[in-house]
Amino acid sequence: MTETPELPWHALDLATEARRHERARALISRLSPELFALKVRRVRGQPFSFGGHEYLRDLYADQHPHVVIEKAAQMGASELAISRALYTCVTRDGVCVILFFPTDQDVRDFSRHRVAPALEDLRQAGLLDDTGARKTDNVGLREVGRSVLYFRGMQSGIRMKSVPADFLIFDELDESPPEFKPLARERLSHSDMKWILELSTPTLPDYGIDVEFRRSDQRYWHVECGCPDGVVLELTFPECLARRRGGAVELRCPRCGRGPLDPSAGRWIAHAPERAERRGYHLSQLFSTAISPREILEEYETTRNVAEFHNSKLGIPYAGDRMPLTRAELLRAMGEHERGAAGGGLRVMGVDQGKILHWLLLEIAERETRIVDLGVVDGFPEIARRIEREGVALCVIDGLPNQHSARDLARSLPGRVALCYYAEAHRGEPDLRPGRDTVVVDRTEALDRVVTDLLRGLVALPDRLDADVEELIRHLTAIAKVEKEDERTGERTARYLRTGPDHYAHALGYALIAADRARRVPVVTARAGRAR
Known part of the structure; x- marks a missing residue:
């Protein structure tokens, strides 16, 4: 009879632990x-x-x-x-x-x-x-x-x-x-x-x-009251809060008047069961x-950040002044120039990368900067041809995601193309010196510039609402500015979210950077025409 060899003690411990597990x-x-x-x-x-x-x-x-x-x-x-x-x-x-x-x-x-x-x-x-x-x-x-x-x-x-x-x-x-x-x-x-x-x-x-x-x-959580389905507190705020004598605040149904309500006594009801x-x-x-009803009501009555209150206390989305550009404001920013019309001013371009390339052409006039033209193309060679055809002094293009193609474009047009990279919390002005083929900017500051120049009338849209200009307006109204507090430091920082496609907003930001550099650097460009 063959004896089963003894297992070492640590193997037995492992087996016991495995069985217990x-x-x-x-x-x-x-x-x-x-x-x-x-x-x-x-x-x-x-x-x-x-x-x-x-x-x-x-x-x-x-x-x-x-x-x-x-x-x-x-x-x-x-x-x-x-x-x-x-x-x-x-x-x-x-x-x-x-x-x-x-x-x-x-x-x-x-x-x-x-x-x-x-x-x-x-x-x-x-x-x-x-x-x-x-x-x-x-x-x-x-x-x-x-x-x-x-x-x-x-x-x-x-x-x-x-x-x-x-x-x-x-x-x-x-x-x-x-x-x-x-x-x-x-x-x-x-x-x-x-x-x-x-x-x-x-x-x-x-x-x-x-x-x-x-x-x-x-x-939604329906709290029990005198109504058949109860009451949804956040959908009836602030009427669902009632002050009593002595300053106490209670939860109360604004329809049936029952209160104080017990928020733990409720049930979930689907409002869109399909x-x-x-x-x-x-x-x-x-x-x-x-958190007590009194704390919530007092914060509601004293807060300076209405949007944050709705988000963090009620769980409700809130726009308010977070959407800095509205359609009405952009319609007021329309100029008197026709789309594509040449005014003789210096021309610059901004390009935003994505699955396709969104480009926007600016012309610098005496009192305003005009959006002369805009559109989409599939590839970088088309951007190069448009730069040549429009006599663009400087084009600032999104450096990512197709960095190699963007660099090839810059090499093919030396001194006339710069790549732009966003960096959060970037300090200082963009480096606009000549000969630099890259620019690093703070994303929030770049979009702040877009918003500010449009609201101040420093940038004018074309005078007619064709399909491309309507698309431009949709992109510009898709950016929203929100603040976030760092839980560790308490510092509040602002950033832009996109609620829809926003490529033209970034293309305009790049074009404004190009305009700043072009204003500082004397540029001589050759426009298409007969040699003399």
Whole structure:
């Protein structure tokens, strides 16, 4: 009889640990997602609870493949995202979950301070198998059982192309560049799951998370009152807040008059149930127990930032003065010159890159700068021909994404083409000295210049509204300026969002940079004509 060789003591320990892990995993897989959070999760060192957050119970239970959460600040949605990601990894084999954030710094903060403690919760519950091979553990990648969690910033499209995924989570969607989201969603193309969770505090109407929420079944929290369906507090604000004697403020239904209302006593009702392909939830601080009705009303009455109040307190998008250019203002900026007409002034051009090239031609007159012509072309050779044909003294072109083609254009027309690069928080004036074929500018300042010159009447549009000029107006009215506060420093910074195509806005910004350089540098250009 052959004896079974004894295993070394450390191998026995590993086997015991592996069996313990499998038993714990089998038990958890029988739990619902909300029970998983209650049994396993801890938040700020305390066991997870729905106490004071009853509105979240249905969200934790919801396993719809596409969930959208338009939310006020500090409503527990990020913890929900962590729980759903971990539950998916623990209860399924071999899945890949990617969490997307606006910046790489957001990735580092979230991974270290929010996800690392949550993984320790799993470890304490016996759900992380740390036996055997060394596990990957860094801010960009965490292994959870037989599945993985990736964390990616959305500042660059390059980092979104490398990893196939089964489940995508977009945190603070409105803070991320919208052009990169399709690249992220492409990660799901080979998955059978194709799950998506999107959550964000809104900024502007019909932008970012608000677009996705409007495409969903639009579920609102209806608080119980005397009305058959209850009352949606954020849709009846500020009438849903009533002052009592002594200065106290209570929640009250403006229709039936019942109050004070208990915000925890409510139910979710879909306002667009026919849109079943997306499950949408709207979260407002009005039904949070962490902030009192009195605090909300006092802030509403004293705030200097109305837009931020609507976004962060009510979870409602707000435009107000964030849209600096309106159609009416641009119609007032129309000049008396015909499109394409030559006035004899110095000509400069701005070009914005995309799938196609948007170009805009300026002519510098005595009292104003005129938009003489504009259009789109497919390739850089056509831009070169137009520069020659129009006698352009200087063209400033977007340096990205086709940097090599842009540089080839600059080499073919030495001294007449410069590449422009945006840099956040770039200090100082653009370098407009001759011989420089690159310009670095702050993106916000460049678009501020576009807005200011149009509103002051320093730039004139052509005198007729043809299809191209209408497109120009649409692009100019698509830019919106919002402020964001750095949570660590408290510093507020402004930036521009695009609510639609905005290529001509950037082309005009580049053309104005070209005009500044052309004014400083004597330029002699040869126009087409018979030699003498």
